Amino acid sequence: MISYAALFFSALVAATLVPMQSEAVLVALMIAGTQPLAGLLLVATVGNVLGAVINWYLGHMLARFQNRSWFPASPTQVKRAKAWYLRYGRWSLLGSWLPIIGDPITVAAGALGERFLPFVVLVSIAKSARYVFLAFITVPWL
Numbered sequence: 761m762i763s764y765a766a767l768f769f770s771a772l773v774a775a776t777l778v779p780m781q782s783e784a785v786l787v788a789l790m791i792a793g794t795q796p797l798a799g800l801l802l803v804a805t806v807g808n809v810l811g812a813v814i815n816w817y818l819g820h821m822l823a824r825f826q827n828r829s830w831f832p833a834s835p836t837q838v839k840r841a842k843a844w845y846l847r848y849g850r851w852s853l854l855g856s857w858l859p860i861i862g863d864p865i866t867v868a869a870g871a872l873g874e875r876f877l878p879f880v881v882l883v884s885i886a887k888s889a890r891y892v893f894l895a896f897i898t899v900p901w902l
Contacts (some may be wrong), residue, residue, distance in 0.1 A: 763792070768803050769807065775807070782808060797899070801892060805888040812856055815863055819866070819869065819872075841872075842872060854886045856882075856883045
């Protein structure tokens with residue numbers, strides 16, 4: 761049970777703006793072979809999607825403060841994020857698994873008013889696909 765908790769926590773934190781690598785934890789647990797692969801994939805995906813939901817919520821709540829001096833993004837950055845998100849729309853959430861840009865995409869989705877259900881569906885597809893692909897390339901080596 762501790763391994764599931766560690767995987768969940770690492771996946772959740774990795775999906776927020778805090779840098780962390782949940783993939784390393786997942787691969788280590790796959791190599792250990794003490795937990796079923798399907799369970800590991802499910803726990804990693806749920807944790808990672810929940811982390812993305814936290815980002816969505818933060819973006820949703822922070823958007824109202826974008827005119828304040830302490831806001832973490834400049835007006836130019838906000839304008840660029842809006843233009844990018846409006847150009848690619850909710851489908852850009854399929855890139856939420858990408859390093860560096862994936863987490864900001866989920867924050868931008870919340871800040872720009874993306875509806876919650878489409879957000880969760882698209883992010884779940886992206887995050888689960890990443891972990892399944894990782895398992896696909898790792899398992900043959902075990």
